[in-house]
Amino acid sequence: MIVTDGFTGNVALKTGEGTAGLVRDFLRDAFSKTLLSKVAALMAKASLGRFARRIDPRRVNGGVFLGLNGTVVKSHGSADATGISSAIKLAYTLAQSNFTDRLAARVALAPGHAETQRGRAVTRRSAIRGVGHYLPENIVSNAKLAETVDTSDEWIKGRTGIERRHFAAEGQTTSDLAVRAAQAALDDAGLKVDDIDAIVLATSTADLTFPSAATMVQAALGMTKGFAFDLQAVCAGFIYALNMSDALILSGKASRILVIGAETFSRIMDWEDRTTCVLFGDGAGAVVLEAVEGAGTSDDRGILSTDLHSDGQFKDILYVDGGVSTGTSGYLRMQGKEVFRHAIEKLAQTAHTALDRAGLSADDVDWIVPHQANLRIISGTAKKMGVPMERVVVTVQDHGNTSAASIPLALSVAKADGKLKTGDLIVIEAIGGGLAWGSAVLRW
Numbered sequence: 032m033i034v035t036d037g038f039t040g041n042v043a044l045k046t047g048e049g050t051a052g053l054v055r056d057f058l059r060d061a062f063s064k065t066l067l068s069k070v071a072a073l074m075a076k077a078s079l080g081r082f083a084r085r086i087d088p089r090r091v092n093g094g095v096f097l098g099l100n101g102t103v104v105k106s107h108g109s110a111d112a113t114g115i116s117s118a119i120k121l122a123y124t125l126a127q128s129n130f131t132d133r134l135a136a137r138v139a140l141a142p143g144h145a146e147t148q149r150g151r152a153v154t155r156r157s158a159i160r161g162v163g164h165y166l167p168e169n170i171v172s173n174a175k176l177a178e179t180v181d182t183s184d185e186w187i188k189g190r191t192g193i194e195r196r197h198f199a200a201e202g203q204t205t206s207d208l209a210v211r212a213a214q215a216a217l218d219d220a221g222l223k224v225d226d227i228d229a230i231v232l233a234t235s236t237a238d239l240t241f242p243s244a245a246t247m248v249q250a251a252l253g254m255t256k257g258f259a260f261d262l263q264a265v266c267a268g269f270i271y272a273l274n275m276s277d278a279l280i281l282s283g284k285a286s287r288i289l290v291i292g293a294e295t296f297s298r299i300m301d302w303e304d305r306t307t308c309v310l311f312g313d314g315a316g317a318v319v320l321e322a323v324e325g326a327g328t329s330d331d332r333g334i335l336s337t338d339l340h341s342d343g344q345f346k347d348i349l350y351v352d353g354g355v356s357t358g359t360s361g362y363l364r365m366q367g368k369e370v371f372r373h374a375i376e377k378l379a380q381t382a383h384t385a386l387d388r389a390g391l392s393a394d395d396v397d398w399i400v401p402h403q404a405n406l407r408i409i410s411g412t413a414k415k416m417g418v419p420m421e422r423v424v425v426t427v428q429d430h431g432n433t434s435a436a437s438i439p440l441a442l443s444v445a446k447a448d449g450k451l452k453t454g455d456l457i458v459i460e461a462i463g464g465g466l467a468w469g470s471a472v473l474r475w
């Protein structure tokens with residue numbers, strides 16, 4: 032690609048076209064001189080035809096105007112039908128590939144871009160436009176659970192803060208829950224599925240080994256374009272999915288993404304193991320993340336910073352003892368005390384790192400929306416961060432631990448409760464199997 036001013040571009044274009052025309056005329060002349068050259072031309076007709084087409088300037092007609100709010104393709108003044116159709120083809124290809132958005136994103140990320148904007152620095156951000164959730168109808172209280180498991184409401188509530196959880200109905204799968212949450216998020220955003228470029232679904236309990244639950248959601252929503260994939264980072268799944276979707280948007284590879292967390296952990300519970308089976312529930316939450324413009328400051332709407340970590344040496348403290356290549360689907364196993372020990376420390380640390388990156392501190396935070404695993408972890412982390420519990424969204428009492436679904440679920444419930452106001456600064460943080468953990472700072 033050559034970028035020039037209009038005059039130089041025109042001279043370069045005309046010179047190129049003129050040279051191509053001259054070569055074509057020379058060839059025609061050379062092959063029409065004698066009978067022998069005419070015979071040679073006949074024998075080489077196909078090759079000469081290919082060559083003539085290759086240097087035919089009409090086939091590359093159409094120059095792109097940059098710096099305008101949209102894509103403009105300028106065609107040659109004397110273009111014939113072939114030339115015009117080439118220009119239309121070029122315009123179509125650019126429109127199909129989100130050329131303007133991708134270009135704007137690249138330019139926004141270029142070093143020194145902000146300084147060269149003459150008072151109007153534009154930074155591409157990804158912001159949450161809509162949020163929604165879905166919970167299966169079957170609500171199981173601690174007392175109900177105690178009818179079949181050797182436990183009590185007092186023990187569960189005292190140790191974890193959990194009072195009830197939802198369980199998926201027989202035959203109801205993770206993608207079923209995800210579709211409902213995704214549709215709710217689209218409705219909240221006032222968008223149709225055609226407005227979406229991609230689906231990223233965080234889950235550890237996909238319906239099938241393949242295809243991904245995300246492509247099942249795609250099909251159920253009637254979306255036939257774009258791309259969809261699952262992402263697995265257990266309870267940190269939504270943080271990872273949001274982070275990856277943010278990167279896709281900032282790089283201009285997508286402009287609107289459905290980011291979903293959905294789980295049916297009830298299917299991987301060992302109902303003989305009371306130390307784990309009382310902790311988890313099923314559910315789904317989703318957000319529509321979309322590209323917006325910001326000024327590049329911490330006052331911008333959208334994701335301001337993120338922080339991700341994993342450390343595989345801690346596999347044994349939280350894992351499922353089965354999987355495709357073992358031939359079983361397995362059950363969740365956990366050393367609760369060990370997980371607890373890592374959780375508060377690592378969550379507070381990652382949240383501080385993300386706040387530092389955004390140039391903010393805990394005092395600026397309006398809401399922490401944490402992964403909902405256990406009230407003691409949630410309050411311990413808030414305390415370590417220096418944020419009072421009045422500024423923490425807690426839903427664990429009603430949902431239990433829904434793994435990757437817990438944060439979008441909590442966001443959706445908090446919004447419905449009228450807690451989240453435009454401009455609020457939110458920190459989301461999560462830790463889970465891997466260990467994998469991370470956080471994000473975003474302005475609502």
Ligand code: ACO
Nearest residue numbers: 182183186190266305306309367368370371404405462463
């Ligand atoms: N009901 C009644 N008693 C129980 C139950 C139960 N469901 N489970 C365990 N007990 C008993 C134990 O048998 C033990 O009895 P004992 O003293 O007679 O031996 C007693 O309660 C204490 O057991 P501990 O395992 O020591 O209980 P602890 O105080 O550590 O609490 C818990 C367990 C709640 C799991 C805690 O370790 C914890 O919160 N860990 C964090 C793990 C977590 O939340 N993981 C979620 C997944 S990871 C994530 O999302 C962050």
